[in-house]
Amino acid sequence: MEPVFSFPVLLPRGVGSLTQALHQQLRAAILDGRLPPHAALPATRKVAEALGVARNTVVAAYDLLIAEGYVVPRQGARPQVAEFARRRSKPARAGVDASRFAPAWRTPFLQPSPARSLPERNFRLGIPDHRHFPHEVWRRLMAQTLRRSARESFAYAPSQGIPALREAIAQHVAFARAVACSADDVIVTSGAQQAFDLIARLLVTPGQTKVAVEEPGYPPVRAAFAAAGARLVPLPVDDEGLCVERLPEDVRIISVTPSHQSPTGVAMSLRRRAALLDFARRHHAVIVEDDYDGEFRFGGRPLDALQTLDRDAQVFYVGTFSKSMFPSLRKGFVVAPAWARSGLVTVKHCVDSHCDGITQAALAAFIRDGHLARHVRHMRPIYAARREALLDGLQRGLGEWLQPIPSEAGLHLAARLRDPAQASKLMPVVLRAAAGAEATAEYAMTRNIEPAVTFGYGVIDAADISAALAGLRRSLRKL
Structure with a gap:
């Protein structure tokens, strides 16, 4: 049978109210514009036959729409969809209307970090080893x-x-x-x-x-x-x-x-x-x-x-x-x-x-x-071995470019660039080779700080640290 609506209508079988289900789906279609203003609703008998329900069910659903103002009755003719400001599936204007925000939130000072595509073992900060x-x-x-x-x-x-x-x-x-x-x-x-x-x-x-x-x-x-x-x-x-x-x-x-x-x-x-x-x-x-x-x-x-x-x-x-x-x-x-x-x-x-x-x-x-x-005691020597591998790689293989900053705790370690004047040239290479590491400038309100990079070792094994730093050394040598 030819469908009576241009969208599917799914009614419960055996449970729930058929009238309520039909009413809600038609109302949603009106609000979303799938039933546009002035569109005439199909005849109740035709809808009942197509959906396999009693005609009284369709009449009751139409009456609810009329009572709520979504549909306008017409003498001797099928009711039609009322004219009113319906909701939109897409925003009327692109962008953010920040004028409606409280003043403190009109200039974002902390955005959620975008998802980054990183290898499983990386130098990302703040993540412990699962x-x-x-x-x-x-x-x-x-x-x-x-x-x-x-x-x-x-x-x-x-x-x-x-x-x-x-x-x-x-x-x-x-x-x-x-x-x-x-x-x-x-x-x-x-x-x-x-x-x-x-x-x-x-x-x-x-x-x-x-x-x-x-x-x-x-x-x-x-x-x-x-x-x-x-x-x-x-x-x-x-x-x-x-x-x-x-x-x-x-x-x-x-x-x-x-x-x-x-x-x-x-x-x-x-x-x-x-x-x-x-x-x-x-x-x-x-x-x-x-x-x-x-x-x-x-x-x-x-x-x-x-x-x-x-x-x-x-x-x-x-x-x-x-x-x-x-x-x-x-x-x-x-x-x-x-x-x-x-x-x-x-x-x-x-x-x-x-x-x-x-x-x-x-x-x-x-x-x-x-x-x-017990878990902290178990993890301490594991993280200590990674920290030692990181320190060793920075001091022995990368000492020409990076100087570790003294640190004896936590899950990350930073190193400053020995030649700050080369920061714009060296930093992109370091961050690309050491996936997940971050420039300390990302943590500053101003950019007037000494250039340094922070390496996390929560989710990267000692062998992977050594391999990554060796790759970083080769990349820096090419410069």
């Missing part, structure tokens, strides 16, 4: 959590995180980083990025609060404070970390990565840490300490965290499980001073009432039962 993760343990804990928490999973978890996870995190950071805190001090977040966002929302007065950030530094941190309306003050970084002596007196928030600077990899010296804490005390400022991969340490005893040295309740300690476990877990935390806890919980409740309880419970068990500590 091959050595105890997947079977994690699956078992997730399954146990689902079985045990059938009732709880249908309830809202506390905004600050479930008690079991906050207790586990407090014990973990005390053991791994000597951060003294209790479960009450911990607020669970959806990754470190949300932690920065919550702190910025709580402490920044738009257009007034000055926030010092590292230059170069981690772009998502800058984005969180910029989105809150902060006035950013970029401060240089050298081999001792943030140049504290350059801090303006009216800065009220200082964001730092003291254990393993992002992206240069340097550790803030004890002298600078003491000076930073003293500055914050004297100028009534706060410090946001981002310790994103401090569990992986390859040198001697790590320097104490700023939070450990803090005696004036001025440090917000931010951590994440993206590097020690995996990024899609989306779990981070803030160890907050007592005076700020209730405010942070209130902000968290407003913007994201709670993190999901299932993965929180599984993560709590993973930490509590010692799996996280």
